[in-house]
Amino acid sequence: MANVKPHPESSPPGESLQEQEALLVRECIRLMGRSLEPDRVIREMLHLLSELLGLNRGRVVMPEPEGGMLAIRHAYGLTRAEIERGRYALGEGVTGRVMSTGETVIVQDIDSEPAYLGRAVSRASLPAETVSFIALPLEVEGRVAGVLGVHRLRNRPRPLASDMAILRTIATLISQVLQVNRLVAERTARLEDENRRLRQALAQSHNTPAMHGIVGRSPLLARALRQLEQVAGSDASVLLLGESGTGKELFAQALHRMSGRAARPFIKVNCAAIPDTLFEAELFGHEKGAFTGAVQARQGRFEQADGGTLFLDEIGDLPLNLQVKLLRVLQEHVIERVGGRREIAVDVRIVAATHHDLQQLVAAGRFRADLFYRLNVIPIQLPALRERAEDIKHLVRHFLDQLNLAHRRKVALLPEAMASLVAYPWPGNIRQLYNVLERVVLLAEAERIDDAAVEYALVTEAQGQPVEVLTRSLAKPQAAPARSAAGSASAIRDWRPVAATEGGEIQAALQAANGNKSRAAQALGLTLRQLNYRISKLNLG
Structure with missing residues (x-):
């Protein structure tokens, strides 16, 4: 045996197949969410294949930048010498064949297959029993970018079909990692001047609270913005996660403006606002006479967004029957209108958003796992407003400027009024903050707003909230400051319902x-x- 310690080639007794696969996929997705660095992410995926499912000695073989030879780029369970020996010409051996044809190859017994070269891992390093080798293509934008290969004991409790299904899923995830990194690298090399301007904008962000139309300086917001900028140049799908009112549409618009698609359309679809019966026609369009009332052909949102960005808000509310069709569009980049028979090519970048936990929806059977993997290439978590309280003052000033201009007012907040806004937990996030400030501006009887006016606006805004939320949020623990021209102390009582x-x-x-x-x-x-x-x-x- 080689001086590595591969996982036993059989599944642990008593552990269900579903639990193993669910854990594997969950951990792989978590890896992708933490880092876009392929060396780390792909190696850990191969590690998980070995540790959890016993699919050992995983390797990803890719063409070298110069010369075209295939070489092992990422591996787990192989020694340095084995990795260096793993070089193949296009079409040579099992790996070279998969690279040239794009077809999966299953070698049931490596001892009886002449095309299996055993170049990287010698037969003596493998178990004495019958060993299989599986090689799958890694496809990026319709072309084979590499090959995923693993060893597998032929006689083991897990059926081959189950192993193939999970390997295809992992191959898809690895392909997405490769795609994101390749596109980011190409854009970096091709648009050096643009990146220099972006770095200048980043440097200026330390002096101004607004960037790409998004206001704030908190570390959580800055991290989300950095992730947004990192992937803006690629066409990879982005999934924006966060509570309602955290600014997901604003982030999607910023991503569009930073991308190479900025001159093309940005189209928004609110999946929670469209009746199920109209969903397909809304997304894919319809031909004349496709249904009652279809007096003329109409483009759907995908065609309207061609060349640009399609923002699918509240994607968790997309009906299951439409999820299948959306998955096909993501995979094949073609649509069919309702009532139509021809395929229409579309070039659209998908940005999806949800306040739901999509993994829970997948577990409940309300969201397709394969669509989730496609959308979850780049997940970006948007912080709730209560998690970035230091940004509230910047947001208040920003919104007051907008509202004063829109309503022709000159309203300003006294310090105690600002303190009341900062102390409030904002369950409705930025959207609620804007609504409260608009109410303050419209109802203001003077240009200087005190905390009582803010309190009144908060109470009237939040009538639908539980009483205990308001009591905890608005009660003042200290006595009110001195009031009136005479300077007498005011016995203003704490807020109560x-x-x-x-x-x-x-x-x-x-x-x-x-x-x-x-x-x-x-x-x-x-x-x-x-x-x-x-x-x-x-x-x-």
Whole structure:
């Protein structure tokens, strides 16, 4: 045996086939999410094949940059000498044949197959029993970019069909890693001037909170932006993950603008907003007479986005029957209109987004695993607003500038008002922050906004939230600052939900103050806005 310790060639007894395969795929996807470095990612994938499934001595063979000879580029379980011996001409041996034909080869017994050369791993280094060799093509953009090869004991509990299925999945994932890195490398070499401008923009980002239209300086946001820039030059599918309201569409638009497709269309499809019966026609278009009301042919979103980017928002809500057709488009780059018989070639980059856990949907049978692997080439996690609280001030100033301009106002926030916004947990994320600020600007009676006005806007914005969320978020642990021109301390009470029993107390205070709301509010320990809000809620007006 060689001085490596391969995994036993049979599966551990009692461990289910499904558990092994699920763990393998899950770990491979996690690797791809952590790094785009092929040396590390592909070697670890081959490691997992060996450790979890007993498919040993995995190697990826690819053409050398000069000369065209095939050489082992990535491997697990092979010695350095074995890797150096693994060189083949195109068409030579099993590996060379797969590279030239693009067809998978299964050698059931390496001892009886003349085409199996045994050049890298000698027969003496392998088990004495019957050993098989499996070689699969690695396809990138319709051409064979390399070969994945593994050894397998012929007599083992796991059926060959199961091993082939998982090997095809791993081959697809490896191909995606190779594709991303090749395209990024080509763009880097071809567009050196553009990259220099990008580096200058990155340097300037330390001095300005906005970049590519995305506002903020937090480390989590910066990491997501770096990932976005790293893959912008490729055509690989990108999956944007995060809670609702975190800015997934803005990220998709930024990715489009940074890509080589920026001059072409950016088309958005909200998968959660289209009825199931209209989905196919919406995505793929329809021919005249395809169904009742189809009085003329119509392009679908794929054709509209040809040459550009198609943003599939809330992809987790895509119906299962459409998932099959979307997968075909991703694989073959052709569509068929509803009612049509001809294939239409499309060149579209897919950017998908979801707030769902797609792996859970796959486990529940609500999302196809093969489509998930296709979309999950580059997953980018967008942080929730509560995870980047240091960005709230930048966002507030940015939105106030926009809203003041749009509504012809000159509203500014006092420091205590800004502190209230920063302290709020923002379950609705950036979208909710924008809505609250718009309400503040529109309802403002003065140019300087205090914390009471912000509190009122938060309460009216969040009426649908559980009371305990509002209580925890808006309660003020410290006494309110001094108020009024006279400088007397104000006994403003902590925020609390409106209770029906307050009606009598409010009416009595108004009567005692002869209808003067300001004096009634002061007597009740409320701001004028808080009092007006309660009068409105309790129908006391």
